[in-house]
Amino acid sequence: MLNFSTKTVVTISIGAALYGIIGLVGIPIGPNVQIRPAIVILTIFSAFFGPLVGLLSGFIGHMLTDVLAGWGVWWNWELSSGFFGFFVGLVFLFKGFDMKYGLFRPAHIVFMAVTGIIGFVLGYSFAGFTDVIIMDEAPRKILLQTVVITLTNSVVFIMFGLPVVLSFLMTNRKNSNLVIES
Amino acid sequence: MSSFGTLYVDSDSFFHRMEPSLKVLIFALWSIVVFMFLDLRINLILLGMGALFLFFSKIPARIIRNLFIVVILFNLTNAVFIYLITPDYGTTLTGKSTVLLYNLTLETVFYIVTLSLKYLSLLPMVIILIFTTHPSRFASSLSKLGVPYKWAYTFNIIFRYIPDIQHEFKTIANAQAARGLSIKKDERSLLKRIRNLFNITIPLINSALARIDKVTNAMDLRGFGKHQKRTWYSLTPMRKVDYAVAVLALTVFALFLYFRITTTEKFWYPF
Numbered sequence: 277m278l279n280f281s282t283k284t285v286v287t288i289s290i291g292a293a294l295y296g297i298i299g300l301v302g303i304p305i306g307p308n309v310q311i312r313p314a315i316v317i318l319t320i321f322s323a324f325f326g327p328l329v330g331l332l333s334g335f336i337g338h339m340l341t342d343v344l345a346g347w348g349v350w351w352n353w354e355l356s357s358g359f360f361g362f363f364v365g366l367v368f369l370f371k372g373f374d375m376k377y378g379l380f381r382p383a384h385i386v387f388m389a390v391t392g393i394i395g396f397v398l399g400y401s402f403a404g405f406t407d408v409i410i411m412d413e414a415p416r417k418i419l420l421q422t423v424v425i426t427l428t429n430s431v432v433f434i435m436f437g438l439p440v441v442l443s444f445l446m447t448n449r450k451n452s453n454l455v456i457e458s
Numbered sequence: 459m460s461s462f463g464t465l466y467v468d469s470d471s472f473f474h475r476m477e478p479s480l481k482v483l484i485f486a487l488w489s490i491v492v493f494m495f496l497d498l499r500i501n502l503i504l505l506g507m508g509a510l511f512l513f514f515s516k517i518p519a520r521i522i523r524n525l526f527i528v529v530i531l532f533n534l535t536n537a538v539f540i541y542l543i544t545p546d547y548g549t550t551l552t553g554k555s556t557v558l559l560y561n562l563t564l565e566t567v568f569y570i571v572t573l574s575l576k577y578l579s580l581l582p583m584v585i586i587l588i589f590t591t592h593p594s595r596f597a598s599s600l601s602k603l604g605v606p607y608k609w610a611y612t613f614n615i616i617f618r619y620i621p622d623i624q625h626e627f628k629t630i631a632n633a634q635a636a637r638g639l640s641i642k643k644d645e646r647s648l649l650k651r652i653r654n655l656f657n658i659t660i661p662l663i664n665s666a667l668a669r670i671d672k673v674t675n676a677m678d679l680r681g682f683g684k685h686q687k688r689t690w691y692s693l694t695p696m697r698k699v700d701y702a703v704a705v706l707a708l709t710v711f712a713l714f715l716y717f718r719i720t721t722t723e724k725f726w727y728p729f
Binding site for chain 2: 279280281282283285286287288289290291292293294296297298301303311313316317320321324332336340343344346347348349410411412413414415416417420421436440443444
């Protein structure tokens with residue numbers, strides 16, 4: 277676990293850089309609300325390479341976004357991205373699921389949707405809880421914030437993240453559609 | 459930020475010369491002190507110390523100002539939300555209620571001011587850590603703190619590839635725009651713009667996957683990870699000053715800790 281292969285190191289780094297840079301891009305749809313495609317990047321990377329890569333890419337990448345955008349470092353909210361990356365990457369552990377060869381069953385996609393939302397709920401609950409404990413934020417305000425952010429991100433994840441995963445799986449299926457002729 | 463590659467501001471100051479792992483240590487201790495208290499006096503002391511540090515760090519005033527503006531704006535919206543959602547939170551904390559206007563109490567105002575200063579007093583060390591530390595020195599210094607060098611090396615790779623990925627994003631966005639799939643305002647329908655933006659991620663991820671293989675092979679060919687230990691080009695030894703600063707930082711931290719243990723209430727309310 278501690279001794280990564282070279283590939284894991286590179287994957288975490290490139291995933292974090294990609295997630296960090298794309299985190300700066302968004303289309304404003306209302307006051308102070310942006311639709312950001314970054315969550316799609318993290319979903320794909322986690323599905324391709326597993327929970328550990330998702331955890332670290334999400335955490336470091338989100339930190340990078342915050343630092344580059346000039347917001348400073350807020351480690352507990354950045355860790356919530358790590359939570360999401362970890363949970364949405366759990367699908368990688370199934371034998372029958374492989375992004376590279378486009379192997380999947382519909383149940384895997386449902387599993388991803390459920391674990392992704394669990395990741396959001398746990399991640400943002402953690403962030404909100406630590407904000408109350410260490411920053412002494414007003415609990416009721418944080419509760420409202422956490423609920424709103426969990427809902428909006430879950431909607432973006434289901435509406436945009438999962439379709440991109442599906443399209444990747446469909447495209448890569450041609451890597452494994454050969455049959456042995458008798 | 460105009461250039462994304464690195465945020466490091468090249469200059470020569472006490473903090474630029476300081477060992478990065480020591481800066482990480484001070485940042486950690488500083489954050490713990492901020493987290494321990496909800497006390498206006500402590501936050502004012504920390505802000506004073508921070509102002510002094512920032513003055514010595516020779517970071518351009520423009521950068522410092524921008525970061526403070528962001529956090530102050532955040533605090534203002536935060537204050538409004540706290541007032542709207544929990545106008546009686548100050549009373550919950552102190553058990554007193556001094557009404558100023560309608561449902562606005564003195565306790566809540568005092569709480570909001572303290573909380574805002576608490577957020578602000580986190581900033582100085584964050585700014586120093588980000589803007590006076592060169593990424594490669596940071597990576598080598600992390601490995602000195604006991605982080606396995608393969609983990610530390612991720613920071614080197616990240617800062618190496620940020621400009622490349624940024625360039626690639628622009629290239630793909632332009633190519634898609636040439637096909638009529640723009641993400642800018644010239645596409646009138648908002649829904650289409652959002653869809654186009656999400657479609658950019660697919661080629662971007664594909665090229666990232668190819669890049670991962672290439673970089674991995676290049677690093678493997680050069681023997682990355684063959685040995686348990688490695689040396690760093692940019693590693694600097696701890697100087698006497700660094701040890702002195704470390705001892706000083708730990709002493710000041712112990713003082714704050716002592717003060718926290720001897721005071722019973724976390725929230726300081728003088729009235």
